[in-house]
Amino acid sequence: MKSILLVCNEGMSTGFLCNKMNAVAKEKGLDVRAWAIPESALEGRYQEADVILVGPQIGYLTASIQQRVNHSLPVEAINPVHFGRINADAILERALALMGAPLR
Numbered sequence: 666m667k668s669i670l671l672v673c674n675e676g677m678s679t680g681f682l683c684n685k686m687n688a689v690a691k692e693k694g695l696d697v698r699a700w701a702i703p704e705s706a707l708e709g710r711y712q713e714a715d716v717i718l719v720g721p722q723i724g725y726l727t728a729s730i731q732q733r734v735n736h737s738l739p740v741e742a743i744n745p746v747h748f749g750r751i752n753a754d755a756i757l758e759r760a761l762a763l764m765g766a767p768l769r
Contacts, residue, residue, distance in 0.1 A: 666696045666697065666698055667695075667696065667697045667716075667761070667766060668697075668698050668700070668714045668715050668716075669686065669697060669699040669700070669714065669715065669716055669718060669757070669760045670699075670700060670701075670702065670711060670713070670714035670716070670717045671683055671699060671701040671702075671717075671718050671719075671720065671743070672702060672703070672704050672707060672717055672718070672719050672720065672723070672730065673701065673703065673704065673722060673723060674704065674720065674722055674723055675703045678720060678722070679701035679720050681751065682701070682748070682751055682753060682756065683699040683700055683701045685751055685753035686756060686757045687699050688753070689753045689754055689757055695757075695761075697757070697761070699757070699760075704723055707734070708733065711733075711734045711738070715764050716738055716739045716741075716764050717734065717738060717739070717740040717741075718740075718741060718743045718756065718759075718760055719741065719742045719743065720742075720743060720748065721742055721743055721745040721749075724742035724743075724745075727740055727741065739763040739764065741763060743756055744756070744759070
């Protein structure tokens with residue numbers, strides 16, 4: 666199973682997006698799990714992920730997060746337009762591409 670970790674300020678704004686991403690993955694028959702945490706909880710949890718997507722509201726922390734995870738997995742800020750529109754398809758596709766497992 667591929668694991669997509671979404672990180673934001675408090676883990677709440679990404680919660681709805683995670684639910685939608687998980688629904689899209691299930692609909693497409695993908696073995697993927699998206700989950701969200703606040704940025705402050707990163708250290709104890711990032712090892713469970715295959716990729717980290719950073720909420721656009723804290724996108725400025727992307728480089729810092731890459732350092733905190735020792736560059737051990739891909740880290741990228743979520744496209745703000747996709748985030749604002751809750752475009753779970755596009756965000757899921759990008760996460761899979763970062764892992765080298767494109768949706769299409």
